[in-house]
Amino acid sequence: MGEAPGADAPFGLLAELTHRCPLRCGYCSNPVDLVGRGDELDTATWCSVFDQARALGVLQVHLSGGEPLARKDLPELVGHAAGLGCYVNLVTSGLGLTPERLAGIDHVQLSVQDADEAGANRIAGVKAFGAKLRAAEVVREAGLPLTVNVVLHRLNLDHVGGIVALAERMGADRLELANTQYYGWALRNRAALLPTEEQLARAGEVVADAQARLAQVMEIVYVIADYHEAHPKPCMHGWGARQLTVAPNGDVLPCPAAGVIEGLGVENVRDRPLADIWYSSPAFTAFRGYEWMREPCRSCARREVDFGGCRCQAFQLTGDAAATDPVCTLSPHRGVVDAILAGGPTEVGHRAVVR
């Protein structure tokens, strides 16, 4: 297969089928430069992407976006991925979910915005709360495992107890509570979304209690707020190590945010086979392994734990994608993060609509 030394086969493909979405979440991590409908890959090309991904070693296909249900050909795409023996995970806002559309899907991740209707609609920019409750019922009736995903920020962190109760009512097997990661629209709305230390401390306690109380019923995964931590997150478990993302237009990326890094050398599935891109495209080899690291990461004992953090975050906050993630207290740029944390809140805006 012409493997470059050091690169293992990927396990997961994040297929961003479209950037179209009926919601307009102010925290959305989709790129600010959204791909329009006219530039989306067609059905046959997506099927070929799945074929190539499976041949490359991909076993899990995450169908996401934007809103994957906005693709009319979703049943065909699901059927194709499932037919290859892949585990098919639908990542959805739930709008437009029907029993028919669940055929071939192994697991559903349903996003919810807040504990109650008013809060949820405020951040989503549209009325979507009721549809989500119905979507959860549809998933349960189909007998599929359900994960409820909630992105946490200043406007909903104080409601985390109510959010846990809502997930229980929805019959979730898992609840993922993820503090906002600042990419795309979330980066633009960061000042409005950043929580206070006190909010995070209180929410942390509520989550720990719920985890202990519900251990046998519902697994609760809590993703911490990295700006407030001393060390960065182990982003993607290492660059180009386990997963790849294909954007709606066919761009192949090490993570969904990587398009922001200037000069990365992103390649497209319309131009080159997926395996070649995974093993040898500059976008994937640039930060694979440890060779690219400089000090303080290069000689740091934690480099195998956190891989020096997130390349996109390093680029966004320092202008240099090869820098230590500035969240790290060992980074000479940590002051940038502290200055952001010291800034005051603003009004939240919404994601743009894409057609």
Add this chain to the structure above:
Amino acid sequence: MTGFDAVPRLRRGVKAAFDETRDSHVVLFPEGVLVLNETAAAVVSLCDGRTSVEGIALKLAERFDGVEADDVAELVARLVARRVVDVDG
């Protein structure tokens, strides 16, 4: 550790499969993928909701040398921790 009477079964949403690319048995579940060695694959195939840990060890002993119920119990405990299997009893 899991007891010898415990009866493991694959959790809802977990699929066992064979991956030609890696030439290995795997389990696929919402959080990820586990690549199994031969013994682990044999144990997983017997996590059917009917066979106890002790029963699994007896069946495996017919195919592999030196299988101890302790080893099976430990492996099942690890699969429980990864939320791949559930146990009754």
